[in-house]
Every structure is written in structure tokens, then in C-alpha cells.
Amino acid sequence: MAPCEEPHQEPEAAVAVTENALKKWEKVREFALGLPGATEEFPWGETVAKVxxxxxxxxxxxxxxxxxxxTVKLKDEAAHAHAMTSPGAEPAGYGLGKAGWVSIPLDEEGSPAAELLCDWIEESYRTIAPKKFIAELEAR
Structure with missing residues (x-):
């Protein structure tokens, strides 16, 4: 295969991966927006969850x-290391990777399950959220 050629992938497989990624995306979005004080915004044409x-x-x-x-902020070294072993994962761009932000593709073969992604979202939330929201989360 020439260096610039894409590996051949059957159309059905590509669609299945995309549908799986979309299902994961919907689950993690719903989880993130269910956290205390979470809001959704669309800066730079991208969906983000804020607290x-x-x-x-x-x-x-x-x-x-x-x-x-x-992309999540993982201060826990074990979680960060685990996230970085995900297929296609890399430190976030724009210098965010130096502060512990990790970008994790959802459409890579073998990408983490939604439950693990939600765990990482919760860790990122706990890093960013004020104490009153963390207390509310723990009271649930």
C-alpha cells in the first residue's frame, strides 16, 4: 500500500463505528449536562459543558x-495515563495538554466505553467545579 493511501474499510463498518461513536457522544453529553450547575455552550462551533x-x-x-x-482535564495520574492509552488519544492542543487535558476520539476501534468516559468527565468536572457543586454531587 502506498504511504498516503487510506486502508480499505467496508462502508458498513465505517457507518457502525460512527453510529457507535454518536451513541457514546450522546451518553457522555447527557451525563455531563446532568452534573450540578452544568450548562451547554457552543464556542468555536464546538459543544462544551461548563460549570x-x-x-x-x-x-x-x-x-x-x-x-x-x-477532551477532559485529568489531574489523577492513573486516570491520565489510562486515558492516554486509548486508541488515538493525545494531549490536547493549544497548550492544554500541559495542564492535563487529554483528547480522546470516540470513533476509533477499541475506544473506551461510555461508562469510563463518564468517569473521566466526572473527574474533569471535580477539577473545575466549585466546592458547593461538588458537595451537591456527593450528596446524590
Whole structure:
């Protein structure tokens, strides 16, 4: 295969991965927006979840122009290391990776299950959220 050729993928497989990624995206979005004080905004044409006017998860776009994914801030070293082993995961761009932000594709073969992604979203939320919202979360 020539260096610039894309590997052949059957159309059905591509659709299945995209549908799976969209289902994960919907689950993690719903989870993120269910956290205390969470709001949804659309800066830069991207979906983000914020708490106290600060982003705790970037959810990207769903229009097919970019691979589906999410970006979270993981201060826990074990969680960060685990996230970085996800297929296609990388430190977030724009210097955010230096502060612990990790970008995780949702449409890669073998990408994490929605439950694990939600755990990472909760960790990112706890890093960003004020104590009163964290207390509310723990009281649930």
C-alpha cells in the first residue's frame, strides 16, 4: 500500500463505528449536562459543558467535519495515563495538554466505553467545579 493511501474499510463498518461513536457522544453529553450547575455552550462551533462559566469537557462537533471525540482535564495520574492509552488519544492542543487535558476520539476501534468516559468527565468536572457543586454531587 502506498504511504498516503487510506486502508480499505467496508462502508458498513465505517457507518457502525460512527453510529457507535454518536451513541457514546450522546451518553457522555447527557451525563455531563446532568452534573450540578452544568450548562451547554457552543464556542468555536464546538459543544462544551461548563460549570461556573468554565469548560470541564469539550465535546467537539457532530457534523462529520472532524472525528468525534471529547477532551477532559485529568489531574489523577492513573486516570491520565489510562486515558492516554486509548486508541488515538493525545494531549490536547493549544497548550492544554500541559495542564492535563487529554483528547480522546470516540470513533476509533477499541475506544473506551461510555461508562469510563463518564468517569473521566466526572473527574474533569471535580477539577473545575466549585466546592458547593461538588458537595451537591456527593450528596446524590
Amino acid at each position: 461556573n462559566k468554565k469548560v470541564f469537557v469539550f465535546l467537539g462537533v457532530t457534523d462529520g467535519s472532524y472525528p468525534m471525540g471529547m
